[in-house]
Amino acid sequence: MRRSSGGRAGAGAGERVLILSAGVGSGHNTAAAALEAACAGRDDVAEVQVLDVLQVSSLLYRELLGKGYFVLVEGVPWLVDWGYDVSDQPFRRRGPLDPWTRANALPAVSAIKRFRPTAIICTHFLPAQLVASLLLRGVVDARTGVVTTDYDFQGLWLTSAFHAMVVAREEGRAQLTALGLPADRVAAAGIPIAAGPADAPVRETGRPPMLLISAGAAGGDYALAVVRQTLHMRSAFTATIVCGRNDALRRRIEQLVAPAGDRYRVLGFTSEMSQLLRRADLFIGKPGGLSASECMAAGLPMVLVNPIPGQEVRNGDYLMEQGAAVRCNSTATIGWKIDSVLGEPGRLQRMQTAAARTGRPRAASEALAQVLDGPARPLIVTRAAQRTILDASERRIVASDLTGPTSLVRLVDDRVGSTVALLRAEQLDDLEARHAGTGEHLVLRRSQAALPFGWEVRRLLRGVLLDDEELPVRVEALPGTPWA
Template sequence: MGKRLLILTAAMGAGHDAVAGELARRVARRGVEVCVLDVLELVPLRLGHGLRRMYEAMLRGAPWLYEGVYQAFFVSPRPPPASPLTALIARGLERRLPGPPPDAVVSTFHVAAQAAGLMRLRGRLDAPSLVLVTDFAAHRMWLHPGNDRYLCPDEASARSVAERTGRPAERVAPVVRPGFLRAHDGGRLRAEAGARPGERVVLVSAGAWGVGRVTETARGLAASGRYLPVVLCGRNGRLRARIREGGIGYALGWRDDMPGLMAGAYALVDNAAGQTCREAFACGLPVVSYRPIPGHGRDGAEAMARAGLSAFARSPAGLVETLDLLGSEQVRKAWAQRVGTLFDAVRAEHVIRAALG
């Protein structure tokens, strides 16, 4: 009988699902049977859907409230205690575990890591449990001593996770679709956005939900006279309409051709420090963090900047100045060398195949 892998994720935005999907594709190519589960679907009474809507609503309309939640529950050097949500997901997972049981479990979302770790610690999960950490700043909700191994984005986060959990942690290469590593544009983005000669196209990312103060960001870039903001509005139709009606850049909805868009851009201005940044790294597109969403977005942006993987602009003038600096081939080459080390690490699927036995 072939090996079986269970991947746990959550549709909070699109990043966690993107990692889970690409990881499933890679592992399945080796003849492993892969099952991907959204842990929020395991919560009874559709409470998982409510949690997702509440999180999105806070990011859209009350970011200060999410900051309070983050400080109260996510920020601590110690692993968190078991929560009712974790227990509910663990019970739901026990009922939904595909049979025969998996040979390994991988979590790509922090609450999934909590549930799998709890089951492993209490002897209700026999398979090794691995956690693929998708944040450069691994907050305590990622951490549970019941998990067997942590796969982290860089050495700094791996050291921190190992110290805080007492479990093995190692650096793995970013899990991105192969198209980002060989993307070409051929001038299509400039033509689509209507860029003038000498005008540099800058992608402004607002995530799948189109959140954050990206309208102000686009306005500042457009006012510079040398940068054309192309705002990635995700599935937020209202944001796309505001950008278009305001005449402050070019607005795009949800797109499946992100490799080509990134290949045609000068830089990415990002506010979440998530999967979009990894995709930009793979494309060789410099990243500037600006006005990040609170909590994990801000902490991730700080961590990437400390590692030299991105810049963190603190003001409208600072954003333009940072983008100006990226016009230097020497600066871009030095940045590319630092980012290249991320992809020199072992691939996550190799570690997972070893865990499958």
């Protein structure tokens, strides 16, 4: 998928925004589309392009990543759960891209060079890792943002260089700052979703509650079990069932509910989902990041079924913590669970209030602003700092509690106050030996980047200085309360 659209600024002026996604499921591309739409609301954006990096990679690579993941989800979900936990360790993946990934990334790199972006926003960790390597090598000179698409932050999204890291909720921001990342580079803006329609319908009162049963864009067969269970419910209700692109599923459900008359409405893939979310009273389906975010923005509580191990289970945990969802762990109790929500006086209304409180309908525009209006210099996390963060995390130590040569320090741009580097204290020796300064202040100079530094420090200087000959910075230890 590659598409390009003009913005409001005149030709040749304004920001050129490139949004990189990866079509593993529909959520990452949906978030990319929401960010693209948000660009239209800014006068400083001249052009925006969206690129699914898997679509320009080899067929084998695309099939293995795009379809292989869901084969594992269906066949060996325990392996997916294990893989999620293993990859959750911060900076476990370090160093250059593996040769196969690098080879498949060449078409995406060519597309980036052709577009000449001034800003790059990634809604999947694969392009985020690629862009970080390009930034450190000087291949791109653009503001870069990483925008996550689940409520729980996974360490796989962390990269060695970025301008802004946008997570879904404040707990994710607290988690990253506790790891050592500077608070001025991490924002909690929500998960980007399309803006709701201006003429959004209002939930009607005085009628039976409307259930919205979703099989997802691909049409998961679990929806058939959900519908079958609703046939045994005692509560009054109506139901709209969205089967996605699974025509066979739609026909089976139509046959199943035919005796119930007009209580059920069965749809295939629909462009009316945003209206349905605002008209319905209760959603039954999987807690994907984008689906959950859209429900919360519409004030629509959820009954969670068949979550994918890892991110969807954790999404569900968060929604239940907020009081905006309940989860069914057994197919046999789905009808009972929905009945229990509808039958308890005031419970559905309380859940709707909790959902509305949790929703972030302006997440796309807020995430975009974090990148376009943020610092011009990237944050560089040295390889040594990454190892420190990983080691501390595995020992369950907060980074700010570390002391000695392996503790972390920050370099802060004295002119604008933004953090430009995170490194080990022992790495300061090279910098302090060659850069003039007084006390906790240094002046980084381009002319000294060619001196026989360690390669890590040379890379740091290239990334931080950009086009400047020198940059005054101050050295700071990590704050004692990292989430403040």
